[in-house]
Amino acid sequence: MLSITCSGFGGQGVLTAGLLLANVSMEAGKKLTWVPSYGSEMRGGTASCHLRIDDNEILNPFYSRMDALIAMNEGAVESFADRIAEGGALIVNTSMVADRAFRKDVRVVRVAATELSQQLKNPRGANIIMLGAAVEATGLFPAEQFADGIDGYFQRKGKNNPLNRECFMQGVQAARKAREASWI
Numbered sequence: 001m002l003s004i005t006c007s008g009f010g011g012q013g014v015l016t017a018g019l020l021l022a023n024v025s026m027e028a029g030k031k032l033t034w035v036p037s038y039g040s041e042m043r044g045g046t047a048s049c050h051l052r053i054d055d056n057e058i059l060n061p062f063y064s065r066m067d068a069l070i071a072m073n074e075g076a077v078e079s080f081a082d083r084i085a086e087g088g089a090l091i092v093n094t095s096m097v098a099d100r101a102f103r104k105d106v107r108v109v110r111v112a113a114t115e116l117s118q119q120l121k122n123p124r125g126a127n128i129i130m131l132g133a134a135v136e137a138t139g140l141f142p143a144e145q146f147a148d149g150i151d152g153y154f155q156r157k158g159k160n161n162p163l164n165r166e167c168f169m170q171g172v173q174a175a176r177k178a179r180e181a182s183w184i
Contacts, residue, residue, distance in 0.1 A: 001056075002138060003063040005080055006127075007048035008072025008093075010038060013127030017070060018049030020131060024141065024149030025053045033061035046075060053140065068138050070130050072096060072113075089137040091130055091175075109133045111174040117167060125167035132171020137179075143172040 004021065008014040015036050022034040032053045039045030050066075052058050065085040071077045073096040084090055086105045095114030102108045111133050113126040122128075128150070135146045147165050154164060 001052055001054040001058065002068070002140060003066045004051050004053070004068040004070070004134065004138070005048060005066050005083075006051075006070040006072070006130075007046075007076035007080055008096075008127075009075065010045045010047045012047070012072045013124060014047045014070075014072055015049055017127040017131045018051055020128070020150055020153055021051055021053070021134075021140075023153050024146055025051075027149055027152070028141065028145075030054065031056060031058050033058050035061050046079075048076070048080075068134055070134050072127065072130060074098065089134070091133045091137060093126065093130060095126070107137060107178070109137050109175045109178040111171060113171070116170050120163055120166055120170065122161070122163035122167055125164060128164050128167040129171040129174070132168040132173075133175040133178075134171070135168075136172045136175035143169065 006014045006018045018034055022032050025032050030053050034051050036049045038047040066083055067085055068089040069080050069084050071092045077097055084106050089107045090102055091109045093113045094110045095112045113129040116129050117123055117125040135141055147168050150164055150168055
């Protein structure tokens, strides 16, 4: 069972990243839970979602230790990094989180997601870049299969943006580079 938290502030697409994880997992026949949490502010307040994904029925949506954290900002690291299980993954948006040493017992994937999304001319795609890094770091799905799932999700909503796939694959590449560098 994979327990994963996406966290950041409102407007960063944290809940959308979680919905994409949930939707693609569900389409692939996985069982899952998705529990959102957000402040009363529309933008700028804290937002997070907590997912559990497995092949078997999930009896409890809550967890005290997570396998992966997608940290879109400093507050996400402060709130959740100490709850990552030993051997888990921390995917950190270095555009919004100060450079520092992280726990030695977790794999760290550093991604300048906000900057990359702007370079790719998709400024709202930082969450999808981070999602690509998380999918690769956890091995949840093969990258191409998940990218196809993202395309399908947005097409069903009548939104076709080929840059979303490019953003996702940039995140996948960032995680692969981190793995090659021994998760430094």
